[in-house]
Amino acid sequence: MSDGVGEEVFERYDRQLRIEGWDQEKLMNARVVIVGVGATGCEVAKNLALMGVGTLVLIDNDVVELSNLSRQMLFTDDDIGKPKAIVAAEKLKKMNPWINVETYFEDVRSVPHDVFNKSNVIVSCLDNWPARRWLNSLAVELDKPLIDLSMEGFYANLQIVLPGKTACLECHGDELIPKEVQVAECTLRRRKPEDLVKDLKESGVEISLKTAEKLFQLNIKTIYDLKYLQAGVLEKMDNKTRKTVEKIQEKLKPKMPALQSVAALIAGIASTEIVKLLHEGKLGEIMTDFLVYDGLSGRFTTVKLERRTDCFVCGDIVRQKAVDFPVSPEETVLDLKKRIAEQFKIPDPELLYKTWRLTDDQKLADLQVKNGDIIYVDTSRRFMPLPLKLVLSGE
Ligand SMILES: [Zn+2]
The missing domain is CATH 3.40.50.720 (NAD(P)-binding Rossmann-like Domain)
Structure with missing residues (x-):
């Protein structure tokens, strides 16, 4: 210049x-x-x-x-x-x-x-x-x-x-993320629409059981889900539900x-x-x-914060192509979710297998999973699902 x-x-x-x-x-x-x-x-x-x-x-x-x-x-x-x-x-x-x-x-x-x-x-x-x-x-x-x-x-x-x-x-x-955020994220326990009505009431927001049931159908089960809906979910709702959700979100905005x-x-x-x-x-x-x-x-x-080599986001273990994960055919999806939550400190794992999102009561044997199959763990904490390579017990 x-x-x-x-x-x-x-x-x-x-x-x-x-x-x-x-x-x-x-x-x-x-x-x-x-x-x-x-x-x-x-x-x-x-x-x-x-x-x-x-x-x-x-x-x-x-x-x-x-x-x-x-x-x-x-x-x-x-x-x-x-x-x-x-x-x-x-x-x-x-x-x-x-x-x-x-x-x-x-x-x-x-x-x-x-x-x-x-x-x-x-x-x-x-x-x-x-x-x-x-x-x-x-x-x-x-x-x-x-x-x-x-x-x-x-x-x-x-x-x-x-x-x-x-x-x-x-x-x-x-240690660094507030406990209430960690707890709020945990959707592993089986929730009912009544729970959502109750939780919202405690936060000063009244909704009907019917609305809660409708939200459950959209997989919105916690205040956390309501607050931080993934982009695109709102657009898929009918007009009335969307307006209701937007109103609730406004009331729940962090101040x-x-x-x-x-x-x-x-x-x-x-x-x-x-x-x-x-x-x-x-x-x-x-x-x-x-x-x-x-x-x-x-x-x-x-x-001083040391990087953890077993961290589920930046750890060496998750930076490989897929992590080996031992499973038993007798396990249900919920059992598997609990073990994944424990091992990787992911409180809200959703499991994707082939083209399905697995539901809690399904048994691995019924899904006919094979040794070496990949299951993807979808969590709000990771931007990409985490691939797990299944190692079936007894093989
Ligand atoms: Zn990390």
């Missing part, structure tokens, strides 16, 4: 160009996906835009609400009701006209994988565990660095996942305490790490420890 344009660009970045080891070209050629354009997502996007990261991809399926305006700094009163990703893109382009911004106003799980595959870094600024876990699994599968940040009130934390090198979100999920200053702080640290990642080791060391910030005491704590 030797013309006037180049000069303008370089003057814009003059102060950061003075940092030893800084490579603006690397940033300008980079592509970063930001999932979730809430408080932390706005902050990360703003930082990366100002620093001149060439392409930002914003993914968010929400619209701007009044209660967002105390912290989601890319939005103003005029934006209420508009898609966050699209409004944010307009603001970012004004802040720095030299960058590209792509937007997806949809559920992250329906965005084409190519969008992630073409990127250098994925940033998770989501407010719910199911989507965070799904993204974690996707990043590991695509071998892309993932920066996961979250906050609640005065607390915030940050974890950087370098697939195959550092711990992923599931490696220490037992966590949140503070702009904490969002800015954790997003600032995350953005610095992203810049370092884009410099591919030529600018400082990547923070691989899990970081916890407690704003009430003003304390930063770092925790």
Whole structure:
């Protein structure tokens, strides 16, 4: 860039160009996906835009609400009701006209994988565990660095996942993922529509038994299922059911305490790490420890997390083609699900065999499974089903 344009660009970045080891070209050629354009997502996007990261991809399926305006700094009163990703893109382009911004106003799980595959870094600024876990699994599968940040009130934390090198979100999920999320995900116990009515009532939502029965037919059995319906399920419902589900979802929306200053702080640290990642080791060391910030005491704590080689998302065992799994023909599908849940710490396994989704009371013998057959374990925690190679006992 030797013309006037180049000069303008370089003057814009003059102060950061003075940092030893800084490579603006690397940033300008980079592509970063930001999932979730809430408080932390706005902050990360703003930082990366100002620093001149060439392409930002914003993914968010929400619209701007009044209660967002105390912290989601890319939005103003005029934006209420508009898609966050699209409004944010307009603001970012004004802040720095030299960058590209792509937007997806949809559920992250329906965005084409190519969008992630073409990127250098994925940033998770989501407010719910199911989507965070799904993204974690996707990043590991695509071998892309993932920066996961979250906050609640005065607390915030940050974890950087370098697939195959550092711990992923599931490696220490037992300790780090709230117990109620883990329990809520467990659909192994046999539930009845009455259970759903009762659970919803406890959350302040009243539905009729008839509605609950209808939801059960759609395989929606828990509050968890309602909150985090896979993309596409809503579209398949009849109009009335869809409207009911949307109303329930609105009432169940997480309303966590949140503070702009904490969002800015954790997003600032995350953005610095992203810049370092884009410099591919030529600018400082990547923070691989899990970081916890407690704003009430003003304390930063770092925790060393080892990658677990038996992790069901990033472990060496699941990165093989298929994992050997001993079974007995006398087992029922439910028995098998329980053992899989135990061994791989997957609380909600669904089993796929040939073209069937197996039901709990089926017996393996009746399915005529053969030694070496592959069963796929489908779980909301993994973006790809986990293949298991059956090893029949007695053969
Ligand atoms: Zn892991």
